[in-house]
Amino acid sequence: MEKLKFAIFGTGFWANFQIPGWQELEGVQCVAAYNRTRSKAEKLAQTFGIPAIYDSPEALIANEDLDFVDICTNAETHLPLAKMAAEHGLDIVCQKPMAPSLLESQELVSICSAQGVKFFINENFRWQAPIRKLKEVMDSGVIGTAFKARVSFCSAFPVFDNQPFLAELDHFILTDIGSHVLDVCRFLFGEAQSLYCTTRRINKNIRGEDVANVLMKMQNQMTCFAEMSYASKLEKESFPQVLVSVEGSRGSLALTHDYTLKTTTSGGTVSEVIRPKVYPWADPEYAVVHSSIVDCQRDILKGLKGGEAETTGADNLKTVELVWKSYESAEEDMLIRLD
Template sequence: MSKQSLKVVCSGTGYFSQFHYDAWTRLSEANLVGVCNRTKTAADEFAKKYDIPHSSDDLESLLIDTKPDLLDIITPPATHLSSVKIAAKLGIDVICQKPFGETLEVAQQMVEIAEQADIKLIVHENFRFMPWFRKIKQVLNSGMLGEVLNAEFRLRTGDGQGPEAYLSRQPYFQKMPKFLIHETAIHFIDTFRFLFGEPKSLYADLRRCNPNIKGEDSGIILFEFEDNLRAIFDGNRLLDHPTSNPRRTMGELNIAGTCGELTLDGEAKIWHRKFGDVDAKEISYPMHDQNFGGDCVFNTIEHIVIYYLAEGQLENTGAEYLTNIQLEEAVYQSASEQRKILC
């Protein structure tokens, strides 16, 4: 698909939406023409702040009036299905934030609706667009590490302790019955697939460490990949890691192969140590340490714009993203049944 420019409507004005609006306004090839929110005053405030000509609390009317190319859904999962239905009825392509729908069944329904309406449905999964993961993927593809056998990401956000956990930024986290995996680890499920391919099996052990929240906030997942690779996601939102910004990388990654290892630290520096050496050398790469996660929201939206303007390769379509949700469900099944699940 090739266009000269894109007209975009955004739906949602919550905490994380600020990164979406900032990204759209920085791209000269895109034009924000409308903002929707269930509270009209909030929509009006964002319209004024980001110089958007139209604001409304009625999504369908706004889409009819503005006739955008894309609807960017930045609202909670419970609203996704109804928003996709409206966009599909009007023939408007959709970008949807994650968690993508409330359940796998709802996500599948949205994909089917989009396919029947012949519209694009893209999931805004931005972690794979963090610049350090894009660089690490290049290094893996180069063969520098030899045969890669082990990988581990240690999530340590340090924001989950006590009765005030998450309240200042995203208070609904406290009431989510499924939290660490559904809200956070889903990013790393997608990132592991981006880096290592499709897992063959997984085993998970989940727990709740903060009694003030409803869902799990700590867990370990062991993934089995092709070529004898094992990758571990080890997450605990109560613990921290050495960094000047715990929301930059959100933890540390180590990938080890027969010729050496890569380490991503909390300052987003990538280190390479050759097998047998003591010291590691830093690998330089372009990285803008701004907004969230190395400006990954901008990187994700730019990737989507490039697809529309230059017919690039589109990542994270709704249909492809269903695999992430299936793996998420397998994690919860494994933890519940205390056994390995084949993927």
């Protein structure tokens, strides 16, 4: 079977994990790399055996025979790069957040639809092995009907050390880790009916907020509390895990540190460790994240080949809406009702 050929746009931090993630899969090949700083593209290409290098996206698209592009640049470049690709009939995979605003995200989805190209977001947190297992156990009915949940990503990990640009964002934690956490909430519990959000900036050396708390009433009537922080010095560091607790009518689930899933019913508590697959190219500190990149991209590849995939642009737009409605709630100090 002929491989789908793609180009990577952007060769920064995350490209070093998305490219080997694609290389774990059959039926896909990266044939070109673009970065505005050519030397960075050359370095990535040498590391991963990418044959063509460009410092012009226009030249890359004009010269290469592609099936899709993988956009792994800063959010403000996503719309113009995706528009260029869509106008050339190329399918698109894009890093989260989709765009730097809700309006631009809506425009991006609309452009891809109008051009008839497939559009996916590389939203991988819902593909973490412990999260998938929690969903499986919850859906089995063992804890009955879920009525309350807490989804937590609270850490003191020095994220600005390897991604310094994050310190310059006017909107930080909700657009960054919040895009992941709120998508996990949607994956586990469905769509939100209303939300109330508070934010704070604890680290005075950054521009945006580094703490956010979002209380949601879901359409299924359960309550979901999503909390995220990069200012939390806790007894046990959980980075990069998402911790989850779910209470149901017949029991509860707790996804705790070290990938431990605890299921409690009237019969007692059963614990299971759900370890992620560890790849040789993965950073041990990000193991659960990097393994989920492979699973997410496997699902996207299925979508690129004509099947159903979870993280389409249209689906992820609902997560983007939660992010920006959370900002609206925090700015106005008000409950936001969602359509």
